[in-house]
Amino acid sequence: MELSGNVAPPTNARVPSPASRWIWFSLRWAIAIAGVAYVLSNITLYDRVTILDDRKHPVSVYLDRHFTETSTSFILTDPRTGQIRTVSRNELVNRPAAERTTVPVRRASQTVRMELLALDLSSDLKHVRRLLVADPATGNGIWLLPTELAEEYQLRVPRPLVEAGILSMIRSAQPSLLWAAMLVFPPVFLIVAYRWNKLLAAIDIHLPQSRTFVLTMVGAFYNSFMPGSTGGDVLKAYYASRQTPHKARAVMSVIVDRAIGLLALIVLGGLMAAYGYFTSANPKDPATVACLQVTLGALAIVVATVLGVLLFHEPIRRRIGLDFVLRRLPAQKLVQTIIHVMSTYRRRPGLVLFAMLITFPVHILIVISAIFAGNAFDLPIPMPYYFVAVPVIVLAGAIPISPQGAGVMEFFAIQLTKQHGTTVSEAFALTMSIRLVQIIWNLVGGIFVLRGGYHAPSAVEQAELEKDEPETAGNAVT
Numbered sequence: 001m002e003l004s005g006n007v008a009p010p011t012n013a014r015v016p017s018p019a020s021r022w023i024w025f026s027l028r029w030a031i032a033i034a035g036v037a038y039v040l041s042n043i044t045l046y047d048r049v050t051i052l053d054d055r056k057h058p059v060s061v062y063l064d065r066h067f068t069e070t071s072t073s074f075i076l077t078d079p080r081t082g083q084i085r086t087v088s089r090n091e092l093v094n095r096p097a098a099e100r101t102t103v104p105v106r107r108a109s110q111t112v113r114m115e116l117l118a119l120d121l122s123s124d125l126k127h128v129r130r131l132l133v134a135d136p137a138t139g140n141g142i143w144l145l146p147t148e149l150a151e152e153y154q155l156r157v158p159r160p161l162v163e164a165g166i167l168s169m170i171r172s173a174q175p176s177l178l179w180a181a182m183l184v185f186p187p188v189f190l191i192v193a194y195r196w197n198k199l200l201a202a203i204d205i206h207l208p209q210s211r212t213f214v215l216t217m218v219g220a221f222y223n224s225f226m227p228g229s230t231g232g233d234v235l236k237a238y239y240a241s242r243q244t245p246h247k248a249r250a251v252m253s254v255i256v257d258r259a260i261g262l263l264a265l266i267v268l269g270g271l272m273a274a275y276g277y278f279t280s281a282n283p284k285d286p287a288t289v290a291c292l293q294v295t296l297g298a299l300a301i302v303v304a305t306v307l308g309v310l311l312f313h314e315p316i317r318r319r320i321g322l323d324f325v326l327r328r329l330p331a332q333k334l335v336q337t338i339i340h341v342m343s344t345y346r347r348r349p350g351l352v353l354f355a356m357l358i359t360f361p362v363h364i365l366i367v368i369s370a371i372f373a374g375n376a377f378d379l380p381i382p383m384p385y386y387f388v389a390v391p392v393i394v395l396a397g398a399i400p401i402s403p404q405g406a407g408v409m410e411f412f413a414i415q416l417t418k419q420h421g422t423t424v425s426e427a428f429a430l431t432m433s434i435r436l437v438q439i440i441w442n443l444v445g446g447i448f449v450l451r452g453g454y455h456a457p458s459a460v461e462q463a464e465l466e467k468d469e470p471e472t473a474g475n476a477v478t
Contacts (some may be wrong), residue, residue, distance in 0.1 A: 018413035034408015039414075044422040046165035048076060048119060049092050058093055058118045058143030066168045068378065069160050069421075070123070089161070093132060094125075097157040103131060104150035111150040117141050124145065125158035125380075125421040126285075129165060156286045160380065160421045169377045169429055177376035181369045185441050188362050192216055195355050196257045200240065203249045203353050207240065215239055218454045221445030224438070228340040234260060260352065262398060263305055264359035269391030270298025276388055286419040291388055312342040363391060366434070373433035380411050380421045381430075389416040393431060409435070431468065 047063040064075045064084060071089065078085050094119060102113045114133040120143070121128060130143045139414040146153055193213040200207055216237070219232025237254040241247035273294035310316055340376065345352055367390045374381055381389070393416065396408040413427040422430075448454065 011277075022329075029175070032406035035411055039407070039410045039428050040426060043428055044163060044165045044425055045167045046075065047168045048163050048165065049076065049161055050095050051076075051087060051091055052093060052132075053054065053080070055139065057063060057134075058141075060095075062165075063162070063168075066172045067162055069141040069162050069473065071162075074162075080114070087267065092160060093120070094121045097159065100281075101155060101418075102199045103133060103149060105133065105144065106150050112136065119159075121155070121158055125160060126155070126359065128153055128155055139272075157418050158421045160423065163423045164377075165423055166425050166429065169425065172378070175376075177372045178433075180333075181372035181376065182439055182440065184365055184369050184372070185437055187304045188365055189213070189216055191358055191362050192261070195260070195358055196236075196253065198351065199253050199257050199260075199345075199355060200250070202348055203253060203341055205240070205244045205246055205250055207243055207252065211243070211417065212289070214448050214452065217445035217448050218452070219445070220438075220442040221449055224442040231290065235454070248338075249341050252338060256341070256345060257355075259305075260355050261359055261362070262395065263302070264356050264365050265391050265395050265398075266298045266301050267356075268360060268363050269388060269395070270295050270302070270406065272384065272387035272391075273298065276384060290416060290419060294388055294392060309342070309346055312346050363394075366390065366394060369437055370430065370434050373437070374430055377426065377429050379417075379426050379430060380416055382420065385417075385420065389413070392416060392433070397431075399436070 018142045023308055044062075047066055048060050049063060050058045051058050053059050059079055061076050061079055064077065067074050073086050074092070075086050076082070077085060091256075096116050100116055103116050104111045106112050114136060116131060116133055118141075119128055120130040120132070120133040128146050130145060131149070132141045132143055134140070135142050143181055190213070193216040194209065196216065197207065197209050197212040200212065215236050219236040221232070222235050223232035233254050237251040240253070241250040244250060273291040277283075277288055277292040277295055280291070282288060367387050370390045371386050373387075374386065393409050395411050396412040410428055410430045414424055417427050417430070
């Protein structure tokens with residue numbers, strides 16, 4: 001499936017040594033632990049707001065129950081007296097971004113840098129009405145207007161008045177929207193299985209549609225629930241190869257299938273980011289800048305992919321001298337198989353385009369599922385922006401540098417959504433929703449694992465993928 005898993009290795013790859021496997025295993029978990037530790041250190045279980053003490057310094061306090069960003073009054077426990085009291089919205093302040101600790105202030109004929117304590121933002125979190133700074137003489141907080149600064153204050157990362165806590169978000173979540181997030185997901189498996197079946201048929205591997213669906217579900221199960229480094233793509237390649245003498249082709253079909261899925265994800269995110277950039281009224285808005293960055297990154301990947309595909313055109317290979325290099329590579333049978341498979345797909349652009357087009361509904365359904373989950377938790381993310389952020393978040397999770405993209409997905413979610421006032425806790429809730437919906441449906445694949453006796457291929461069984469039938473002379477590199 002598109003969301004996660006390891007790409008099948010080349011069939012001539014040596015079986016990794018135990019030491020290298022442990023190194024890779026340790027590196028992946030180190031990345032996951034570091035990312036999760038960062039998230040956990042920045043989230044809160046309960047809602048909290050920031051009030052001012054007697055010296056007008058910000059103090060973070062927990063709310064006694066859930067309140068929204070638009071509430072007019074809030075009930076909290078006063079940290080000085082321990083008494084429960086009600087405060088108005090005007091008594092709350094917004095915390096500044098962690099990276100902005102001082103601001104330049106005009107004082108007489110000189111500029112003085114003062115410590116930035118808090119902000120007073122507009123209700124849409126886009127404009128700074130006042131800035132609270134520490135008076136150098138007394139240390140007390142004093143309010144300044146933006147015009148009193150020596151330079152314009154750039155509001156890159158707005159912080160909301162109410163920092164939602166995980167437990168509060170769960171308690172106040174709308175169950176109907178969470179169910180909707182779950183129920184829109186199953187067609188993803190059907191489309192992915194159908195796409196792979198067509199890619200297999202194009203290289204003369206004819207499996208029943210039911211068989212490719214079962215292997216897709218089994219692969220999804222192994223991606224989420226089985227320990228070790230054997231991903232679902234490896235398992236799909238192994239069991240598909242057992243149905244045909246074209247073993248290397250079966251492996252290549254899985255790699256091409258995954259590549260098409262990821263490319264469609266990149267294209268969707270790039271298109272929606274471009275739409276967000278060109279329709280924005282403020283080109284300097286942080287969210288708009290993020291859209292431009294996603295657009296340029298997606299465009300670069302697509303151009304690189306097109307150039308890579310063109311290299312499999314024989315006249316181009318011969319003209320640039322690539323054939324000379326290919327003839328001198330080891331494992332010529334594998335090289336010839338890869339060229340044959342890629343040339344077959346290159347000669348059938350209609351099939352590749354069709355595979356790409358039917359992949360867009362897959363990713364659209366994933367985004368819609370995330371929208372339902374985000375709305376269930378009342379996240380402050382505009383609906384169109386989900387089509388920009390979610391593809392990038394999912395793509396980060398699909399890169400197997402940590403188990404299930406742990407820590408990596410959260411990092412990208414925080415960076416991409418903070419421009420809309422989303423807290424770390426809310427970004428964490430979004431990524432966990434995306435991940436849990438996938439995992440719950442992947443569990444269904446366990447039924448096929450138990451009934452069909454599927455198991456993760458051993459090192460010896462993976463090595464059998466090298467035993468391919470020889471390609472015909474017409475398929476050789478010429």
